[in-house]
Structure formats: structure tokens, C-alpha cells
Amino acid sequence: MISLMSTLNTASEALMAQEAEISVTNNNIANASTAGYTRETVSLQEAAPTSQGALSVGNGVEVAGITSVRNELLTSRIQQQTSEQGSSDAQVTALTQIQTLFPSTGTSLASSLSGFFTSLSALSSNPTDAANRQTVLSSAQTLVQQFNSVSAGLSGPASSLNTTVKTDVAQINELSSEAASLNQQITSQSATGQSSGTLTDQLGQVETQLASLTNISVTHGTGGDTITTGNGTPLVLAGQSHALQTSTGSDGNTHILDSSGTDITSAISSGDLGGTIQIRDTVLPGLQTSLDTLANQFATAFNSAQASGYTQNGTAGAALFSIPTTVAGSAAAISLTTTDPTAIAASSDGSSGSSGNVANLVALQNSALPSGQSVTTGSANLVYQIGNLTSNATTQQSSISLSLSSLTTQQSSVSGVSIDEESANLIRYQQAYEAAAKVVSTISTLFDTTINMISGS
Structure with a gap:
């Protein structure tokens, strides 16, 4: 059923997804100079939607796992x-x-x-x-x-x-x-x-x-x-x-x-x-x-x-x-x-x-x-x-x-950590996290308003 609670759950999952991406990005940056380290990315997937009659509403995102970026042929x-x-x-x-x-x-x-x-x-x-x-x-x-x-x-x-x-x-x-x-x-x-x-x-x-x-x-x-x-x-x-x-x-x-x-x-x-x-x-x-x-x-x-x-x-x-x-x-x-x-x-x-x-x-x-x-x-x-x-x-x-x-350079371009790229990702994930937090805050305000309306009656 479509409700404020389901919307809150969607926003919460988004927060966790962005938190995972921020955490993995931070780990990539920390290991930028670590020999043998392979850059990691968060694999996200769309959550199963909720259907109500003819209406189908998405339920946000799920973290499918953390993947290391590798090229086995190069290796x-x-x-x-x-x-x-x-x-x-x-x-x-x-x-x-x-x-x-x-x-x-x-x-x-x-x-x-x-x-x-x-x-x-x-x-x-x-x-x-x-x-x-x-x-x-x-x-x-x-x-x-x-x-x-x-x-x-x-x-x-x-x-x-x-x-x-x-x-x-x-x-x-x-x-x-x-x-x-x-x-x-x-x-x-x-x-x-x-x-x-x-x-x-x-x-x-x-x-x-x-x-x-x-x-x-x-x-x-x-x-x-x-x-x-x-x-x-x-x-x-x-x-x-x-x-x-x-x-x-x-x-x-x-x-x-x-x-x-x-x-x-x-x-x-x-x-x-x-x-x-x-x-x-x-x-x-x-x-x-x-x-x-x-x-x-x-x-x-x-x-x-x-x-x-x-x-x-x-x-x-x-x-x-x-x-x-x-x-x-x-x-x-x-x-x-x-x-x-x-x-x-x-x-x-x-x-x-x-x-x-x-x-x-x-x-x-x-x-x-x-x-x-x-x-x-x-x-x-x-x-x-x-x-x-x-x-x-x-x-x-x-x-x-x-x-x-030459092969090592190619591998580095695939599996190595680019500080510039990770810094850009960090800003993007931060903005997504702040947006999801804003949704949570909005839902919380709506809940308060609803409760006050009920209490006032």
C-alpha cells in the first residue's frame, strides 16, 4: 500500500545506499597508493515496486553488493x-x-x-x-x-x-x-x-x-x-x-x-x-x-x-x-x-x-x-x-x-584509484545523501502535522 511510511522506507534505503557509496569512496581514496589495491564500487539495484490496482510505485534502491573493478584479461x-x-x-x-x-x-x-x-x-x-x-x-x-x-x-x-x-x-x-x-x-x-x-x-x-x-x-x-x-x-x-x-x-x-x-x-x-x-x-x-x-x-x-x-x-x-x-x-x-x-x-x-x-x-x-x-x-x-x-x-x-x-598502466586505468574521480563521486554521493535526508525530514514534518491534526480533533 502506498503511504507516507513506504515513502519513508524508500528515503531510508536511499540514505543507506548513499552512505555505502560514501564509505566505499572514502576507502578507495585511503588506498589510492596501496600496492595491489583494486578500486571498489557499490552495486545498486532498483527495489521491487509496490502495486496498488493499476498503479505501480517504485520503492527506491537496494544495495546489491560491493564490487572490485577488475579486468581479468589484463591480469x-x-x-x-x-x-x-x-x-x-x-x-x-x-x-x-x-x-x-x-x-x-x-x-x-x-x-x-x-x-x-x-x-x-x-x-x-x-x-x-x-x-x-x-x-x-x-x-x-x-x-x-x-x-x-x-x-x-x-x-x-x-x-x-x-x-x-x-x-x-x-x-x-x-x-x-x-x-x-x-x-x-x-x-x-x-x-x-x-x-x-x-x-x-x-x-x-x-x-x-x-x-x-x-x-x-x-x-x-x-x-x-x-x-x-x-x-x-x-x-x-x-x-x-x-x-x-x-x-x-x-x-x-x-x-x-x-x-x-x-x-x-x-x-x-x-x-x-x-x-x-x-x-x-x-x-x-x-x-x-x-x-x-x-x-x-x-x-x-x-x-x-x-x-x-x-x-x-x-x-x-x-x-x-x-x-x-x-x-x-x-x-x-x-x-x-x-x-x-x-x-x-x-x-x-x-x-x-x-x-x-x-x-x-x-x-x-x-x-x-x-x-x-x-x-x-x-x-x-x-x-x-x-x-x-x-x-x-x-x-x-x-x-x-x-x-x-604498459600493461600495468592499462590495469591502473581500470582498477586503480583516481583521486579526481573519487573526489567528484564523493560530492555527488554527498548531494544525493543530503537530498534523501531532506525527504526523511519532510516525511517527519508531515507525520508531525498529521499527529497534531489528530490530537487537535
Whole structure:
């Protein structure tokens, strides 16, 4: 029935609606600088009208709830780019350290090779000079030490990278547990009609942190978010988390296992964990193989050239370098077979004054090895290889950073708080509140008038 009382109820509901909007706006302004905060709005709906005969009169407004303004597509893209950034950051950090093993100037594998061949060239002018022969032997020892040193330098990072893998997995498990707990709290609040905006913001922050560690996929459901790795390995299913495990594999590296014990190491493709694994399992082995191949083929070719000549004592030249029977491990194991300067096979005819075989030894500097490259080109390519990897990773890092910054700006325009907009809303809601209060005051005056009329009668 249409009455002053129903009109008063309509005005009262309007007051509560405007009060809610003022309260939410105030909260938005207060959190304008809070990281991860998502702007909230009050969802209003028209109250069911009252019908009296052919007449239908509206009953004002109702608060349907408080909604956080989000763009899930943008959030998903930000998480993806965050994973890529985590990977590129990890790779740049590791590659920058590895690059120090292959300097383009100063003492390096390339300079040691050059020094060795320079000392051999000097020997051709005076093959009987003991000082020249000792210089060749010393240069050979320096070269051997460079191979050994670079190989050790490539082996060293694996240990620290394995530690990083363990640390990342521990952080992933901790964040997954936190996400599961937040899922439970959000579900509980939603079931009782409470706003879960704050908890949802916290969950979003946790998911972004997870994305920085590994590639994830997030699916929203009534029971909470489902979070899996890129290959579908579950991390969080509603209110339950599934911890990853680590185990030392037969290769000596730390492997990642899912909650059922399945090895998923190769499926981790991005995030800090993915970038770390990429360096440890692909880049380092690739560089080590190139180095081992260079050491093995160089030593084999030089020993062969030695065998075609004669020592200062007139005996057939013997191997100067000792290497394993397999290519793997050649750079770490290469060594000199002698400390005797007379063992260098400079002679081509067995006479002590001959230097005919020196040309064969020096020619190895630019002769093609079985790999198709000369030893000089091979060492230069190692420098180029690590430099190119570092440059590409750095370029990718910058590109992803720009993309992520752009996406974050877009998200801020949607979910961020604009002080100007909220201030304007506050004035609008205040005016609406004052208007509703005026209606209440008017109805109150009418009630008083009616009561006085009745009392007067």
C-alpha cells in the first residue's frame, strides 16, 4: 500500500545506499597508493515496486553488493609477462657472471692460444735455443690452465643454480599454501554475503608473486582459484595446496617433482625458476660442449702434428697434450705430457737445427678442425656465443619490462584509484545523501502535522 511510511522506507534505503557509496569512496581514496589495491564500487539495484490496482510505485534502491573493478584479461597478461620477466632477469644475471669467463680483452683462452702460437713462430728462427723452447712449453702450460680454468668456471654456477632452484620451489610451496588459505577465506565470506575484495586483492598479489617464480595458469571458480603450472601440474585446487618437491637426479642437478613424484623439470619454462633451469640445463652444457670439443680437437690435431716431426734429440715427436678418450671432460682434463723443452718436435728431418716441422705446428692456428672451424675461430666463437646470449637476454629483458609497464598502466586505468574521480563521486554521493535526508525530514514534518491534526480533533 502506498503511504507516507513506504515513502519513508524508500528515503531510508536511499540514505543507506548513499552512505555505502560514501564509505566505499572514502576507502578507495585511503588506498589510492596501496600496492595491489583494486578500486571498489557499490552495486545498486532498483527495489521491487509496490502495486496498488493499476498503479505501480517504485520503492527506491537496494544495495546489491560491493564490487572490485577488475579486468581479468589484463591480469592474465600481466601474470604471463611477469613470468617472462622473471625468466629474463634470471638469465641476464647468470649470463653476466658467465661472460666474465670469456673476456674479449686481457688474459683469456683466445689470448693464451695466440701467445702459444706466437712462441712457436719464434722457435722457427732458432730451434736449438733453450729459452725459446721453454717459452713454448710455458705458453702451452698457460693454455692448458686456461682450458682448465674456463671449464671449472662453467661447472661452478651449476651449484649456485641448484640452490636457486631449491629456494624457488620452497617459495612456490609457501605461496601456494597462502593462496589456498585465501581461497578458503574468500569462499567463506562470499557464502555469508560479505565483500571479499580485500582478500581477492591479496590473492592477486600472491598469484603475481607465483608468476614471477614460474609459469602459471589461473582459473576462477566458485570454490576459489585453481592455480597450475604451465603444463597443468596443480599448485592450488580451491582450498588445498599441492607442494612441489626437489630431488637430486642422476646428472647431479636438482630436479623438480610434482606432488605425486613425477619429474616436471623440463616443463618449467619461465619465471625465475624457468630462467634458472634454462641456463643450468641448456646454456651451460652447450658452452661446456663447445669448450670440450675445442680442447679435444685442438689437442688431437697438435699431437698429430707433433708426430710428424722430431724432437731436439732426434727422436720421433710424441704427444704434447694429454686428453681423455671422450670429448666430454676434455677441457677440464687437458694437461701437458712433459716438462722437457726438448720434446717439442720442431725438426722435420731429425737434426737438432731443423725447424721444418714448426710450420706444421703453427699452421694449426688457422687450419680447420673436424668441427669445421680453426682453433682461433673456435675460441672467438665461444666469446661471441656467450656475448650473443647475454645481449639477446638483455634485449628481451628490456622489451618485456616495457610491455609489463604498459600493461600495468592499462590495469591502473581500470582498477586503480583516481583521486579526481573519487573526489567528484564523493560530492555527488554527498548531494544525493543530503537530498534523501531532506525527504526523511519532510516525511517527519508531515507525520508531525498529521499527529497534531489528530490530537487537535
